[in-house]
Amino acid sequence: MMKKYSNQRRAYGEELVALGRENPNVVALEADLGKSTMSCLFQEAFPDRYFEMGIAEQDMLSTAAGLAVSGKIAFCSTFAVFASGRAYDQMRQTISIGRLNVKLCGSSSGLSDFGDGSTHQAVEDVALMSAIPNMTVFTPCDPVEVRQAVRAAAAIQGPVYIRVVRNDVPELIDPSSKFEVGKLRTLREGTDVAILAHGVMVDEALEAAETLQKAGISAKVVNVATMKPFPYDEVKALAGQVKAIVTAEDHTFIGGLASAAALALRQSATPMDYVAIPDSFGQSAQSSEELMKFYGVTRDDIVKKVQALL
């Protein structure tokens, strides 16, 4: 079947506008990247509720805290690397300790900002955001799930980080399906191995499952759209249903999906391995695919890890 591609960033901006229509308390803040994060759509629709904060991410987050503590649902958008790193302290101190309604969109995450190089490629953002108590972390796999995550974020009382990628990606989620916070989403059934993935790696996992099937291996593909609260119990239960578990993420193996799954499986006899970016920064390239190949986070890497475990 031909895949339908669309853009997570556009989905984010459009859903923000939809939310804004339903709830006058939704406001948006941006740090001069609105035309990339697509928060510019909200600006067009609701100029009075949109705050261009300039290139000042720390001020953006703290200002959002002031709006949130005053009853607003404040969506902040910028590149993931700045969202999680530059304004980490602001997110930690006032927003998360106070459990304030600030929703942070980390756009152009992982290796998706291929051209801009290491300074712009967030390969540790999930680890940073997940480490903060009171946080919720969403890692949607496609534009449909981005919309669902935006909606779920608005309904949560407290801070939420939403990880969004830059490039067009295949639509994998049925829009009529229900997004449940902290629940795994099985996209393909299988009995030999379970591949856990989030973000752009979910499509890689589905492709890997196709390849494995041709080799006689039945692979279950599970989408992890909530990295926090991580579904530890569900992942543990999965171990009883398959002979091996492999995780896949476009993030380093430290503090992301590999780490969380290993923790969930710490008392399990089921072997697990991971596909993740090594403990290293990214670099510039002509495409995400080129980088994913170099850092070992492709469908082929998943296939190899599965075959080695079984």
Next chain:
Amino acid sequence: MKVSQREIEKMAAQIRRDIVLMIGGEGHVGHLGGSCSCADIVATLYTAKMKGNPADPKWPGRDKLLMSKGHACIAQYAALAELGYFSKEHLVTLKSFGSMLQGHPDINKTPGIEANTGSLGQGLSIANGMALAMRLDGRAETNKVYCIMGDGEMAEGQIWEAAMAAKNFKIDNIVGILDLNGLQATGPVEDRFDTNPMPEKWASFGWHVIEIDGHDIPQILAALDEADTVKGQPTIIIAHTVKGKGISFAENVVGFHNGAMTHEQYETALRELDERLAQF
């Protein structure tokens, strides 16, 4: 609000006594210096200026005070307790396990606290957000956000991001108050990291600047009233203060930024403040 100068001065003395009581005697450290330097400002705001309701700390019609220099929150705790936001019995539990009075302000633990501050340099941005929310809610004409900052804190870059933002958004329902006591944790501000000159910096960032003696109640009141008349731009009150003001042995002593009093000093401070309170 018609409150006499005498009443405000009495409140300031009471706040200082509560601060000493909260910190406690030998073996306890606390931010005595920076809390006492802003005590007169805090007393004036709470007794003569800010709209609020101790029985309903979240009353939507209230004005807000943020301690960007969060370590001085004990001055705010004292005022809140005196006004009845919570029982004064809590004061001696400061920084104890399970206490509603944390070492730095906690919105979810203390009635009357408006945001978690303590990581310096962030309060003014938070205050901007509150002021913008008041604008969205149609309250900018009737409500204000006050934000007390320290002079050591002026080294934090985010202060100047927030200063630019307030000017950019023409926020005129925010009043910054700089508690310029001249001392930071490790010594005189101008020796450790010179952030002067303050009036010129704030003026060039587009703020209406008022300079006062931060221990002179009529000057504090006049400055706050003047801020009410400023339209289209934010106001900063640069208050020249004395760190440790009102505690004879602590005035202008760096060691009392977050120091411990001896038993004798503790008793002396309480006696001096009791004598002061007896004048009212």
